Amino acid sequence: MAFVSALKKAFMKLASPLPAWMLAGVVLAGCSGGGIATISADDAIVGIQAIGTMAADGAKLTAIVVEYNVELEGAAVTAGDYTLDAWTTAWDARSVNYGTGQIGDVTRIYINDAPGVSATGGSGKGKYAIIEVYTDYQYSSEQNFLRALSAGVTQTATMHSASHTITPSTRAVLNYTAGQTGNARTALAGKYTIKGVEGFKYYTNTPGAFGATGPAFTSENNFSEETGLYGTVDIDYALYVPSDYDPARKYALVTVDHPAFATGTHPFQAVLASRGPAVFASDWAQQIVKTKHGLAGLIVVVPVYSQRVGDNTGTTAQFSALVKLWDQLQKTYSISADHLYGAGQSVGGMMILETNVKRDNYFAGILMYDNQWGQNYYKDTVFARGMTDPAYAETPANTPRYYPATDDLTWTYHWSNNGEKVYDGHDSNNYYYLTSDDNILIMNSSENFLSNNIWIEQNHLYRDLVDFEIPRLWIMDWSAPLADQELSLKNFLSQPSNYNGQAMGIRWVTFNGGSNTTTPIWSRRLNAGYEWLLSQSRSTEMARAKLDLNKPFELAPQQYSRVMPNFVDPKTGGVVSYLTGKAGAGTRFYNTSWLRLGTNVTADAVPGWLPEGMHHTVTTAGITSVTPISASGKLAAVAIEYNVDMTNAVIHMKGDAVLDGKGKPRTDKVVMDTYDFLDEGGTKIPGTITNMYINGAPSATPGAARASGSGRYVIVEIDTGSTASNVGVIQRATVRTASAIASASSVRH
Structure with missing residues (x-):
């Protein structure tokens, strides 16, 4: 013991003292007589790393890596050796726990020589304790990944490895900073990884904490329907290109438009706003386009909007810039024009659907969750926001214009089978006509009245005017076993939908109950929707005729009382019924119904199915x-x-x-x-x-x-x-x- 004491004093005289854990280790090793060093977990644990994956409800914690500075070989770790601080939030009736565990429960723990999970249960040696946690649950709304991947670890029991005895911690090791109130927390940069999105690159002029691969896409002369002005727009975006990209082969391209809550975020955050980007970048999705279409793979783009599009207003200048970004990607990469796909939730779905009006038959297929098409179809006047400001001055550069036909937005033409522009005089504002030959899968909830009512309206129009009904599947029990829901959706999508001897492409799935936040989660967890989308091709759209709707709308002599759920007429306070169209008429000049309904009436909405005083025969x-x-x-x-x-x-x-x-x-x-x-x-x-x-x-x-x-x-x-x-x-x-x-x-x- 005298020798050990002298040795400790010698160490203390060094210009750069050794860490306390080394001094303690030397002393205790000397005392033990067996060559086993003793060290406190407070000194032995270097830090923790959270590992997550993208689930239907957002990023989800799957494992925690506890890094030590000593060898752990021989340690028999158990779940009882640690206390975990996993982030959770309030549950409601629409949350789902598929298994029997709870958030933060340890499902497997082992020692590994690498800071990651192991399918075989680890190597049994190394400096990493891997704690896998319970994941068989689902929140009722998308979770912020910086909260979902925040965690803390406290070693509560003594661990014995071949070379060290590691005594319990006196404090938790965290990978996050805590907020001022409640359970607010933010995972620290470099202290988490998310599997499935590693291959994305990020293009933005404001890299911030998440970094950037390159600058945003800059586009000039973009028209805004909301302001009536042209402007230069920078579009941030994330891009996934398969690592084995071969320019000599053809690839599919899918655009994933984020929901409104991701507006103005970094592209990395937009990628994590839904499960879609990770699914499309997965080997599973890549194999679908290879097998179905003989393509080399699937490229994924996730644009980020700095301004959301309103339900009752026109598109912003960012839509025009997005169209140009697509054109640029098709010039840069070897992309098949027959296999362009769009997917989006809520506002994101509306932006994707807008393309089917501005660029008829551009997409091979569209997958949408809980969105309506709430744009003002009948654009009746010119609006220019901000022009009542005394400082506003009209110049040739900012003179407002009324929705001009330009090749940027391709209002006046559509694409032929061979990819050429065709000017055939169709009405580019006739949404119901233009989308009637498209491959569309809309998944929404019976309680999302905006989305559900607008699709009910479209179905009424098709049925009244041309006797076509959109195939619809009700999934009554969203909490039923996923395997049962998956099978039900797959069977529904495999059933043919024939009309006048041709196969139709629109499909509609409705969950009983739900909301704008829950239903996209219920939809995204079902892989059959993704598989349906990637199985479509533009050639199937071009082979089918549009419904005979490119003519003026007319009222039927007899009006049926088909009440629109949850809406009242703001003028009378009475119920609102869908109007009945005259068989054989079309949908030109027809306005959507709900623009004028509810308590938050917007100025952009025309106050009626047609402008005040107009007849329905025009x-x-x-x-x-x-x-x-x-x-x-x-x-x-x-x-x-x-x-x-x-x-x-x-x-x-x-x-x-x-x-x-x-x-x-x-x-x-x-x-x-x-x-x-x-x-x-x-x-x-x-x-x-x-x-x-x-x-x-x-x-x-x-x-x-x-x-x-x-x-x-x-x-x-x-x-x-x-x-x-x-x-x-x-x-x-x-x-x-x-x-x-x-x-x-x-x-x-």
Whole structure:
């Protein structure tokens, strides 16, 4: 003992003292006489690492790696040797525990020579204790991965290895920082790993704690339907490309659009917002496209939006940028145009579905969870947010426009079988017609009234107008054994859906109960949906005809009382029923029903199935001639002739009042002029529109009341210094009468 004491004093005199655990080890080893060093777990444990995986309810803790600084060979570790601090949250009736354990229960523990789980139960030697935990449960909403992967470990019993005795800890070792209130916590960078997403690369201009592989995708001249302005947009995105990528072979591409709660996050966070990215990057999904289509694999892109799209508004400029990102990926990688897929939850599903309107038949298949299509199909006027700000100044660069037809968004054409643009005159706002030949699987809940009601409406339209009903599966018991649900879904998706001798592509699955947060979880845990999506090809869409709906909507003589659940008419307080369409009519100019319903009525919603005062039988109007009218050598007015009587036409001028769905004025939006005038060289004629009215001849009537008169001519008086004698006009906003609609266009007349 005297020798040991002297040796300890010698160590204490070193310029850089050895750690206390080494001193303790030397002393105790000397005392033991058997060569076994004793050390406290407080000194022996270097730290812990959480290992997680992506589940239907988000990232889930699967194991904790406890790293020691001494060899553990020979230690017989048991679950009783540790106390775990696993993060959990309140459960509700929609949470599911499939097994018999609890969160944080240890299912297996062993020693390993690497900081990871072992299928064989570890090597029995090394410096890592691996604690696998119970995972057979499901939360009722997606969990934040930084909370779900936070954990703490306390060694509560003495461990005996071949070389050390490790006494219990006096404190927990954590991989997280605690919040100020409640159970808030955040896992520390470098203290967790998530299996299944290792191959993703992240492109962003703000790497932050999660890093970046490269910059965001930058796109110029992107049009926003919400503001009416063009702008430059940076799209952050995550990208998975198989490690054995071969440019000489073809690959499928799937886009996974995140739900609203991931808006504005880092691409890494967007990847972890749902199970989808990890599933599509898995060997299982890669093998499906290889086996089904003979492709080399599947590329996965997860774009991140900095601004969410609203239920009742148009798309932001980010949608236009996303379309360009797809084009860029197809130029960069060897991607099969026959195998482009889209998947999204809620708002993410709406953005994917928007593509089927802007780029008809672009996707081979779409998989959506609990989303509606709540956009304002009938875009009736021009809105430009922020323009009531006194500091706003209109310039050529920011002049608002009404939803122009551009090749960026491809409103005016669709893709042919050989990938060429085809301009066939179809109505790019006729959503129900354009999506009728698509491969779509929508999975929602009976209690998500926005999503469920809008799909009920679409089914009513198809059934009333052309006698086609969307195949639907009710999974009544979401808590039934997963194997039973999986089999039920697989059998449903394998059943043919025939209409007039052709196989149809839309499928609809509804869970009884649920919500916008629970149902996507119930849906994502079933692999049959993913397998269905990746089994589709664009050629099957192109081989089937669209439903015969590219014509105006008409009401049936007899209206059925089909009540819309959970909605009341804001004007009368009474129930709302779906309208019944006339057999043989189409869906042009048809507006979705629920835009005007509920307590949060939005100004972007047209207050009715068609604009106030319109009949349900409408005619397509169009400009047939343009006549300039001069006075005192200057352009004084323009006579615009239409092919129909324009009596009582609704035509907007800049500064007109904007009313919300309850008829109250809005101050955050303004209406822009319906028409732009151009000189012979195509340059916009500067000036101010001062009046608009109707006439039976191409002549002005100074002093006429606004919107008065009758006939086929719209007379637009303009205050300008232009002397142009040849004038062109572009109708930027919709013009309508009680029985006719002239849709907006970028075509010069």
